[in-house]
Amino acid sequence: MFYEGTEKRLLICTKSLNLFDFDDQFWQQLVANCGAEILSKIQNSQLKAYLLSESSLFVWQDKLLLITCGNTQLVKAALFIQQKFTKQQISTLIFQRHQALKPQLQSSNFQQDTLLLEKQFTGQQQHWKDGYQGDLFVFGEISEKRVTTQSIYMLHGLNGKLATQLQTETLDKQQILEKLKLEIFFDDLVFDHFSFEPKGYSLNAICGEDYLAIHLTPEQLSTYLSVETSLSAQQCADFIAYLKQLFLPNNIKQLHFKSDSKQLNISAF
Secondary structure, three states: OOOOOOOEEEEEEEOOOOHHHOOHHHHHHHHHHOOOOEEEEEEOOOOEEEEEOOEEEEEOOOEEEEEEOOOOOOHHHHHHHHHHOOHHHEEEEEEEEEOOOOHHHOOOOHHHHHHHHOOOOOOEEEEEOOOOOEEEEEEEOOOOOOOOOOEEEEEEOOOHHHHHHHHHOOOOHHHHHHHHOHHHHOOOOEEEEEEOOOOOEEEEEEEOOEEEEEEEEOOOOOOEEEEEEOOOHHHHHHHHHHHHHHHOOOEEEEEEEEEOOOOEEEEEO
């Protein structure tokens, strides 16, 4: 069985809107437009985190971050927002696709998606071809406050005892969480997680306005683990080192985000 674990990402920042005023039904409509559904939610006074059938949705008062995997059509979520909000209410839109392992199985490609986006938004594109492969579309204002993501870690070709267990046994979500040992590396995170049938695991964690998302695809044809977070690389260093020892990946790719008032810089290696 093959499942496309590599993600697509959509960040939309707003002005003159409080996204907390929109109820769960609105967010369910949003994710349904791209082919996903909400499984559960955790929240605090600064952030709502929705665990999805395909990855995660995070909602702050002034921005949302939607991450999807599988054969979802994330661009349709962007078009849904464009229909619901005025253009003046959207200050930033960032649409990103990591290179799929089997792009021929996807419903669309980056070029087709951006043709739809460019009908409404005048943006710039960025592409990576060596090492990390992926594509980015950016519209509007860029700042550190708007782009909260600090790092994305992508582990491909998982090995080791736990990877074998995930492929051959049925581990519940609590067993997987215990193996990840998040409580050792991070203080005060609130967790929400889900173990999929027949395989797969997703976790959202929040603390204040910070988030951490983990998505695990253990199918033998496409073993993959991603970690995305607004926590600093320094805060995550020990945890990422532990994951490398735990899963012994064939390769690991990293993206680190840095933005100023003029541009978004992403270092990929």
